[in-house]
Amino acid sequence: MPACAPPAPTGISSDSAHTTQLDVAGALLTLLRDSSTEPRPDTQLEALTLAVAADLPVLLWGEPGIGKTAALTQLAAALDLPLTTVIASVHEPSDFSGLPIVGDDPAAHGVPMAPPDWAVRLVRAGRGLLFLDELSTAPPAVQAALLRLVLERRIGTLQLPPGIRIVAAANPRSSAADGWELSPPLANRFVHLQWTHDHEVVVRGLGGTWPRATLPRLDPQLLSHAVAFARRAVCGLLSARPALVHRLPTNETRRGGPWPSPRSWEMSLCLIAFATAAGSSRDVLSLLVRGTVGDGPGLELLASLDRMDLPDPESLLADPTGAELPERGDLRQAVLDGVVAAVRKRPERARWDAAWKLLVRAMETGAPDLVVVPATTLASLRQQDWDVPASIERLAGAVALSRRADQAAAKVAVVAKARR
Amino acid sequence: MTLDAPVSLDLDKLYAARLHAVRARPYLATALFALHIVESRKVPTMGVDRHWRCYASPAFVARMPVEELAAVWVHEVSHLLRDHHGRSDRFAREHGLTSPGERLRMNIAADCEINDDVFGDGLVRPKGAVMPRSLGLSEGELMEDYLRQFRLGPYTQDMAWLDCGSGADGLDREWELGPDGAHGLSEQERDAVRFRVAQGISGRPGSVPKGWQRWAEEVFHPAQPWRALLGAAVRSAVSGPGAADDYTYGRPSRRAAGVPGLVLPSLRRRPPRVAVVIDTSGSVSDAELGSALLEVAAISRAVGGRRDQVTVVSCEAAAHTVVPLCRAEGISLVGGGGTDLRAGFAKVLRAQPRPDVIVVLTDGQTPWPDSRPPCRTVVGLFARQSAPRSWDESNPDYVPDSPPQWARVVAIG
Numbered sequence: 001m002p003a004c005a006p007p008a009p010t011g012i013s014s015d016s017a018h019t020t021q022l023d024v025a026g027a028l029l030t031l032l033r034d035s036s037t038e039p040r041p042d043t044q045l046e047a048l049t050l051a052v053a054a055d056l057p058v059l060l061w062g063e064p065g066i067g068k069t070a071a072l073t074q075l076a077a078a079l080d081l082p083l084t085t086v087i088a089s090v091h092e093p094s095d096f097s098g099l100p101i102v103g104d105d106p107a108a109h110g111v112p113m114a115p116p117d118w119a120v121r122l123v124r125a126g127r128g129l130l131f132l133d134e135l136s137t138a139p140p141a142v143q144a145a146l147l148r149l150v151l152e153r154r155i156g157t158l159q160l161p162p163g164i165r166i167v168a169a170a171n172p173r174s175s176a177a178d179g180w181e182l183s184p185p186l187a188n189r190f191v192h193l194q195w196t197h198d199h200e201v202v203v204r205g206l207g208g209t210w211p212r213a214t215l216p217r218l219d220p221q222l223l224s225h226a227v228a229f230a231r232r233a234v235c236g237l238l239s240a241r242p243a244l245v246h247r248l249p250t251n252e253t254r255r256g257g258p259w260p261s262p263r264s265w266e267m268s269l270c271l272i273a274f275a276t277a278a279g280s281s282r283d284v285l286s287l288l289v290r291g292t293v294g295d296g297p298g299l300e301l302l303a304s305l306d307r308m309d310l311p312d313p314e315s316l317l318a319d320p321t322g323a324e325l326p327e328r329g330d331l332r333q334a335v336l337d338g339v340v341a342a343v344r345k346r347p348e349r350a351r352w353d354a355a356w357k358l359l360v361r362a363m364e365t366g367a368p369d370l371v372v373v374p375a376t377t378l379a380s381l382r383q384q385d386w387d388v389p390a391s392i393e394r395l396a397g398a399v400a401l402s403r404r405a406d407q408a409a410a411k412v413a414v415v416a417k418a419r420r
Numbered sequence: 421m422t423l424d425a426p427v428s429l430d431l432d433k434l435y436a437a438r439l440h441a442v443r444a445r446p447y448l449a450t451a452l453f454a455l456h457i458v459e460s461r462k463v464p465t466m467g468v469d470r471h472w473r474c475y476a477s478p479a480f481v482a483r484m485p486v487e488e489l490a491a492v493w494v495h496e497v498s499h500l501l502r503d504h505h506g507r508s509d510r511f512a513r514e515h516g517l518t519s520p521g522e523r524l525r526m527n528i529a530a531d532c533e534i535n536d537d538v539f540g541d542g543l544v545r546p547k548g549a550v551m552p553r554s555l556g557l558s559e560g561e562l563m564e565d566y567l568r569q570f571r572l573g574p575y576t577q578d579m580a581w582l583d584c585g586s587g588a589d590g591l592d593r594e595w596e597l598g599p600d601g602a603h604g605l606s607e608q609e610r611d612a613v614r615f616r617v618a619q620g621i622s623g624r625p626g627s628v629p630k631g632w633q634r635w636a637e638e639v640f641h642p643a644q645p646w647r648a649l650l651g652a653a654v655r656s657a658v659s660g661p662g663a664a665d666d667y668t669y670g671r672p673s674r675r676a677a678g679v680p681g682l683v684l685p686s687l688r689r690r691p692p693r694v695a696v697v698i699d700t701s702g703s704v705s706d707a708e709l710g711s712a713l714l715e716v717a718a719i720s721r722a723v724g725g726r727r728d729q730v731t732v733v734s735c736e737a738a739a740h741t742v743v744p745l746c747r748a749e750g751i752s753l754v755g756g757g758g759t760d761l762r763a764g765f766a767k768v769l770r771a772q773p774r775p776d777v778i779v780v781l782t783d784g785q786t787p788w789p790d791s792r793p794p795c796r797t798v799v800g801l802f803a804r805q806s807a808p809r810s811w812d813e814s815n816p817d818y819v820p821d822s823p824p825q826w827a828r829v830v831a832i833g
Contacts, residue, residue: 094673100684286608295640299615306612327603329453330613368432369439370453397432404436405443408487412444412544 040201040211044193045071046280047287049215051191052079052129052165054274056267057150059135059187060169062195068169071195072131078215081129081165084122088168089137093145098156113156120158127163136170136182136256147186169195182256184248191267192258192291216278223277230272234265237304244297260293268292268301310335313342320357329367336362336374340381347381353389360394371398372405429459429478437489444490444542447620447628451497454613456603462595467585468496469596470505471604472613475585488546494538495531495549499588501614502635504530504563508590511564521572523591528555529566530588536560537631550582560631614639647715650800653828654694654716657777657796693729695775697764699782700734712781712800712832731771735764761786765793780827788824797827 051058052075060068069085076083098113115123122128132146150168153160168190170182201211238245249259258264271288282302290298310331316323316339326332336359343355355378363371375395382388434457442449455468460475467475474496481489499505508526512518531550536559539545552559555570586592597604605613621628621636628636673684696716698709717730761782768778776795783802801823823829 092673094684281606282608283606286611299611299640300619302608303612303616303619328605329455330450330616333449333453367435367438367453367457369435369442372439373442401432401436401439404433404486405440405490408436408440408485408490409443409542411485412487412542415544416540 035205035208035210037210037212039214041214042211043281043283044195044287045075046216046284047193047291048167049075049078050274050278050280050284051193051271051288052167053216053218054270055162055165056270057166057168057190059190059192060167060195061172061192062169064171066195066197068195069131069133072129072167072169075167076129079129081127082125083129083131084118085131085133086118087134088132088142088146089134089139091138091142093141096142096145096149096155098158115156115158119155119160122164123158123161126161128165130160130164130166132166132168134170135168136172140183143183143186147189150186150189184255184259187256188259188261188264190258191271191288193287194291216280216284218274218277219279222279226273226276229276230269233272233301233305233308234269236308237301238265240304241300244293244300247297249294258291258294258298260297264293268298306331307334310338313338316358317342317351317354320354320361323358323361325358325362325365327366329370332362332366333370333374336370340374340377343378344381347383349386352378352381352386356389356391360391363395363398368398368401369405371395372402376402427478427482429457429476430481431457433481433486434476434489437486438493440486441490441493441543445494447624447632448494448497448501448617450616450620451501451613452493454605455493455497455500458597458603460595463585463593464583466492466496467583467593468500468587469585469593469598469604470500470587470590471597471599471601472500472587472610473597473601473603475595484546487544491539491543491546491549494543495534495546496584496587498534498538499530499584500610501617501639502530502533502563503614504533504588505586505590507563508588511567512590520591523589524582525567525570525572526563526589527582527584529563529570531582531584532557532566533561533563537629541629650712650715650798650830650832653798653830654777654779657798657828691729692776693773694731694777694779695768695771696730696732697761697768697778697780697782698732698734699761699764699780699786709781716779716781716800731768731775733764733767735761735767762789765789769793769795781832784823792824792826799823799827799829800832801829802832 048058048060048071060071062068072085073083095116098115100111101114102111103109122130135143135146138146149155149160150166153164153166205211244260245265246261247259248261249255249257268289271292272285275285275288282305285305286298286302289301292298293301310326311324313335316335325335339355339358343351359371359375359378375398438452442452445452455472455474458473458475460477461479463475463477465477465480469475474493484492504526508523508530511526512522528550532552532555535545535549535551539549552561552566555566557566557569583593586596592598618636618639621632673686694716696713698713700709713732761780764780765778768775774795777798778793778795779798779800781800781802784799
């Protein structure tokens with residue numbers, strides 16, 4: 001078929017010229033790949049590292065092409081783990097549940113389910129990072145097979161050793177029109193992290209300097225404290241809010257995301273302990289907790305953590321002169337309200353006096369308007385034989401402030417009445 | 421005012437104003453107290469940055485009466501609670517807006533969103549506050565809606581001084597302390613404050629205006645557009661096990677070659693068949709029906725269906741002919757009178773081959789089948805709060821049933 005034959009290969013005759021062209025191209029590529037790194041705090045990578053360290057399966061949600069795979073490569077290098085990537089959407093269920101192999105006498109020996117080669121290599125290595133890409137575009141039957149891999153860590157007859165960590169990635173439905181809904185049981189087994197790109201990082205990286213994340217280190221000294229703290233945080237919240245323990249989302253689009261269940265709360269507890277032992281910031285913890293039990297319950301947990309950080313009213317009342325009050329206004333207000341509530345619960349002369357001392361201290365170290373409401377409430381708790389402490393004069397500023405606000409309110413009321 | 425001798429910031433006045441604001445709007449107390457005051461001579465009036473710092477000009481504070489300052493406090497904190505900086509950034513990115521004039525427009529639109537519902541009831545409206553009416557716009561809309569409706573021009577001439585800081589429009593100002601400055605709130609702390617305010621509002625809905633209640637409901641759960649919800653429902657119904665793909669021994673698996681002697685079932689997927697039952701009785705408009713129908717067609721195509729696998733039945737008291745969608749350009753959606761969707765269900769289920777999924781588009785004024793049909797059902801329910809309920813003269817007590825438990829219901833519109 002001479003008509004279909006490719007044109008005569010002219011390049012072959014001048015062999016040297018051909019190679020030089022490729023060499024030049026190679027040199028250009030080397031120059032293009034030449035980039036340096038700089039240390040930079042990266043909240044989402046830190047969250048990912050902690051979740052992987054905690055041996056919880058992670059699901060990265062992100063638009064295609066924003067560097068999920070690159071982040072995984074960096075993570076694998078940092079943890080010194082070999083990376084195995086499996087594209088879930090191009091596999092059949094039997095690739096994850098095992099292929100039947102007929103032996104000599106199936107009636108006597110049964111039919112073993114043979115695992116695919118990548119699984120065998122992974123198990124032989126004993127350690128590694130398994131990356132299941134394109135999870136949301138895998139058909140439901142494949143997702144069901146993956147359930148066992150993710151939860152029980154089994155592929156066919158192979159048991160994955162504990163040194164292997166699992167990370168999955170999925171495209172949000174808005175960008176993958178042919179995507180399937182992630183089934184609620186599968187969704188509940190993952191820590192969901194929203195993967196976004198930072199404009200600044202991308203521009204700087206294309207300019208030749210990529211960020212190098214400093215990864216969190218667990219402090220061996222903090223381990224037992226971290227576990228106690230995590231247990232106190234989760235149990236404290238759940239005993240006060242039993243409705244949060246299990247709540248399957250009713251909304252269609254949220255069923256494939258994080259939602260609270262005893263399993264995800266256990267994961268959340270584990271992550272709080274890891275973040276505490278690593279000394280991670282609240283931002284990292286927020287990503288992890290909200291990615292495990294969902295936004296609403298996650299925020300409630302974080303709010304109760306904030307309250308746990310506040311000084312205890314009883315210890316403040318025991319030593320009002322040495323008290324350290326938080327600087328932020330809303331937290332300080334919460335503390336003062338707590339102190340007054342504690343006095344109301346057990347009204348005693350000494351506690352009442354101590355509370356006044358605290359209010360004076362708050363007045364002198366911060367915004368005076370915060371003191372007005374607690375002072376009014378505290379004054380109303382006075383019993384007949386209690387004398388007003390002398391220190392109350394130092395609250396005169398707050399009284400003047402309150403009067404000024406009253407006047408403003410009166411003026412507003414007059415205007416409103418005139419308009420009516 | 422710039423000619424005045426420099427005054428120092430009257431903090432007591434600001435605090436008294438904040439106290440008045442807290443008394444008038446107790447549910448905003450956490451947010452108001454979380455703001456950190458920074459004295460600034462460069463800010464024209466009062467402004468906030470995205471890190472919850474509040475910049476106040478001494479001259480402005482000296483000039484304003486306490487009650488108006490209180491209103492300004494509430495105004496500024498509303499910018500932060502409603503995430504106007506984040507929404508401005510998103511809007512600018514989506515629409516490719518870069519000029520500073522656009523940011524001023526965003527500030528004005530954000531002010532319009534706030535000012536039409538935060539004042540009154542104990543708070544005065546400060547002089548010069550931008551109102552939607554002064555731009556010739558209607559009240560009660562969102563910043564994004566306002567942004568599409570006006571441009572900078574003669575109306576906005578005297579608003580050029582208006583500047584609520586980066587907290588309102590997302591553009592960083594030179595006088596702001598930035599993310600590394602002292603007393604800023606981290607993203608997590610900001611979320612926590614907003615969450616606590618929202619919780620406070622949800623806790624005592626009676627005393628809080630509607631606008632803030634709606635904000636509290638949606639702040640961490642933005643309302644889902646019905647298209648996404650309907651799409652999710654249809655997609656999960658179509659792709660659920662047994663709907664359109666199943667194992668079959670009819671053809672051996674392509675893996676069977678690897679295991680001689682064994683017959684492996686193969687996974688076969690046939691395009692899902694979707695039947696759409698449309699309620700053509702009076703109240704639903706053709707435009708609404710048309711858009712919902714197109715949506716269902718697009719989704720079923722996306723999950724591997726073909727256009728000819730979608731059939732449409734229009735139904736009022738009796739079911740009309742079944743039309744495949746590829747010939748459905750001219751479906752006449754006529755009707756009126758009573759509806760009985762049971763006829764539509766029966767008609768669809770009699771078809772051979774049977775559909776995998778039934779999608780019903782209706783306003784819900786109909787009786788439903790007693791038993792669960794042998795395939796998944798998604799109900800797209802057109803919301804009809806304002807329209808009068810259907811009225812049957814011979815049976816005035818008639819109340820239509822709500823969609824049954826076995827159907828997934830998505831509110832449309």
